[in-house]
Amino acid sequence: MESRKVFVLFIIIFSLHLTNANGKFKKYNKMFKKFEAKSAKSSQPNILFILSDDHGYRDVGYHGSLFDTPVLDEMAAKGVKLENYYVQPICSPTRSQLLTGRYQIHTGLQHAVLQPTAPACLPTDEITLAQKMKEAGYATHMIGKWHMGFYEEACLPNNRGFDTYLGLLLGGGYHFTHSFPTPQYYDFHKDCSAAKEYNGTYSTYAMTDRAIDIINNQDGDKPFFMYLAYQAPHAPLEVPEQYKDPYRSTFKDDDNRLTYAGMVSCLDEGVGNVTAALKAKGLYDNTVIIFSSDNGGSIQDGGNNWPLRGCKLSMFEGGMRAIGFVHSPLLSDNVKGTVSNELYHVSDWFPTFVEGIAGWNTDGTKPLDGFNQWESIRDGTASCRTELLHNIDPLWVVPGGRDWVRELSPFNISINAALRHGDWKIVTGDNGETGWIAPPDTGYETIPGPTTDQVTWLFNVTGDPLEQNDLSCERPDILAWMLKKLQKYYLDSVPVIYPPTQVLNADPCINGNDCVWGPWTPIN
Numbered sequence: 311m312e313s314r315k316v317f318v319l320f321i322i323i324f325s326l327h328l329t330n331a332n333g334k335f336k337k338y339n340k341m342f343k344k345f346e347a348k349s350a351k352s353s354q355p356n357i358l359f360i361l362s363d364d365h366g367y368r369d370v371g372y373h374g375s376l377f378d379t380p381v382l383d384e385m386a387a388k389g390v391k392l393e394n395y396y397v398q399p400i401c402s403p404t405r406s407q408l409l410t411g412r413y414q415i416h417t418g419l420q421h422a423v424l425q426p427t428a429p430a431c432l433p434t435d436e437i438t439l440a441q442k443m444k445e446a447g448y449a450t451h452m453i454g455k456w457h458m459g460f461y462e463e464a465c466l467p468n469n470r471g472f473d474t475y476l477g478l479l480l481g482g483g484y485h486f487t488h489s490f491p492t493p494q495y496y497d498f499h500k501d502c503s504a505a506k507e508y509n510g511t512y513s514t515y516a517m518t519d520r521a522i523d524i525i526n527n528q529d530g531d532k533p534f535f536m537y538l539a540y541q542a543p544h545a546p547l548e549v550p551e552q553y554k555d556p557y558r559s560t561f562k563d564d565d566n567r568l569t570y571a572g573m574v575s576c577l578d579e580g581v582g583n584v585t586a587a588l589k590a591k592g593l594y595d596n597t598v599i600i601f602s603s604d605n606g607g608s609i610q611d612g613g614n615n616w617p618l619r620g621c622k623l624s625m626f627e628g629g630m631r632a633i634g635f636v637h638s639p640l641l642s643d644n645v646k647g648t649v650s651n652e653l654y655h656v657s658d659w660f661p662t663f664v665e666g667i668a669g670w671n672t673d674g675t676k677p678l679d680g681f682n683q684w685e686s687i688r689d690g691t692a693s694c695r696t697e698l699l700h701n702i703d704p705l706w707v708v709p710g711g712r713d714w715v716r717e718l719s720p721f722n723i724s725i726n727a728a729l730r731h732g733d734w735k736i737v738t739g740d741n742g743e744t745g746w747i748a749p750p751d752t753g754y755e756t757i758p759g760p761t762t763d764q765v766t767w768l769f770n771v772t773g774d775p776l777e778q779n780d781l782s783c784e785r786p787d788i789l790a791w792m793l794k795k796l797q798k799y800y801l802d803s804v805p806v807i808y809p810p811t812q813v814l815n816a817d818p819c820i821n822g823n824d825c826v827w828g829p830w831t832p833i834n
């Protein structure tokens with residue numbers, strides 16, 4: 311009996327102790343979790359994503375340009391150069407995929423660029439990269455060219471996830487007067503209001519200074535995501551004169567190329583200044599810097615993509631194979647100073663930043679086409695991507711094509727489209743420039759594209775990055791297989807958003823917007 315009593319007492323005391331310990335444990339657990347959340351947060355790296363505009367593949371020192379880009383060269387040389395990295399062949403499409411992580415066939419922005427006078431913008435039911443970064447605890451800043459539409463308030467950068475914005479809403483404009491198409495039509499904004507104090511300040515200076523200002527005023531604990539979308543070296547070709555001086559004899563016969571060279575030099579200096587500000591503020595060690603061009607160079611506007619085929623607007627490599635590198639002390643030592651030939655795409659940055667770098671999730675987004683490539687880039691492991699739909703634009707259709715290809719194809723080869731799978735790439739439809747345009751003053755000779763009505767090409771892009779050997783006839787099996795894949799993507803596309811322009815309603819000198827481009831009221 312006695313021992314039983316002792317046993318019961320023991321049980322009671324023991325359970326009391328357990329409850330107490332459990333309570334204590336819970337408390338410790340809670341404290342620990344709090345600590346964990348705090349330390350995860352404060353270790354989240356800053357992200358600086360720099361996008362240059364119409365910057366040709368050739369037009370960086372390390373790809374052989376005749377002008378110097380010492381900053382970009384050094385940052386790329388100490389980081390990882392992405393040499394199998396793609397963007398889209400024009401401005402809005404690249405930006406839309408960066409901000410949504412989704413192909414254009416899934417957002418409706420398959421066709422051309424967003425026009426300032428059309429009632430269209432990046433669909434507001436898409437969750438943007440900035441929204442997710444904000445959710446992950448980041449301050450989000452956008453500087454530079456938006457080009458994602460602005461006809462409604464809801465389309466503006468501050469309403470698409472950016473805490474702050476300074477820049478132009480249109481696809482381009484004068485670099486000193488921040489205007490388009492004439493000096494009285496102003497397009498430079500601080501958040502949602504016109505920033506007329508920038509009239510006269512060269513775009514690259516204005517954007518660089520803003521980036522430095524944000525860095526200098528950074529709250530120590532909160533990580534930031536900065537999207538710095540420089541307007542240079544996009545036309546109109548303008549730059550402070552001193553940037554041309556070193557190249558006056560190199561490009562004495564080509565004023566476009568001369569000014570363009572100056573624009574890239576100034577951009578290079580700007581990137582150097584921003585990086586120096588990160589270092590001075592002590593933020594550099596915990597920042598990942600990504601540099602990317604937005605599409606191929608435009609030949610008539612001074613750009614060049616040699617030795618690649620085609621240029622801006624084309625789905626040959628010259629239109630889409632980008633200048634890209636990642637520079638950060640956070641990269642593994644084994645990848646610093648290397649070249650990556652892994653397949654990456656601009657749509658990959660969304661999950662790469664949100665999941666890979668910020669350690670957050672992509673919940674709430676529509677299905678992403680991009681992959682989280684952070685481990686692959688940081689550690690030099692294989693890319694998660696084997697296939698890349700470059701685009702299908704059903705509003706860009708041309709006649710022509712070889713009968714035997716039409717017969718074997720389930721896909722309408724008149725449509726402008728391109729798809730990559732592993733080493734293989736298929737291109738269909740009209741792709742504009744089909745030749746190889748030599749850079750001026752180098753002694754190389756331009757090779758014109760064939761003048762046939764050919765509208766399909768099949769390349770082994772790994773073995774033949776210059777796209778010199780169309781393998782359609784040798785490998786009709788692969789051709790047919792790729793066309794079948796294209797048709798599958800085509801059937802999975804959403805309708806194209808490309809409403810007609812409403813020039814007078816949008817015109818800010820007519821619609822009461824005081825000649826400042828901004829939201830306007832469309833008429834249905």
Ligand SMILES: *[C@@H]1O[C@H](CO)[C@@H](O)[C@H](O)[C@H]1NC(C)=O
Nearest residue numbers: 487493494495496506509510
């Ligand atoms: C900007 O400055 C230019 C040159 O001084 C002037 O012509 C233009 O009207 C100004 N733009 C605005 C919006 O004030």
Ligand SMILES: *[C@@H]1O[C@H](CO)[C@@H](O)[C@H](O)[C@H]1NC(C)=O
Nearest residue numbers: 514515518519576579580583
């Ligand atoms: C970079 O900083 C230097 C030194 O302050 C300055 O002279 C130059 O104008 C800056 N360049 C750009 C593009 O901001």
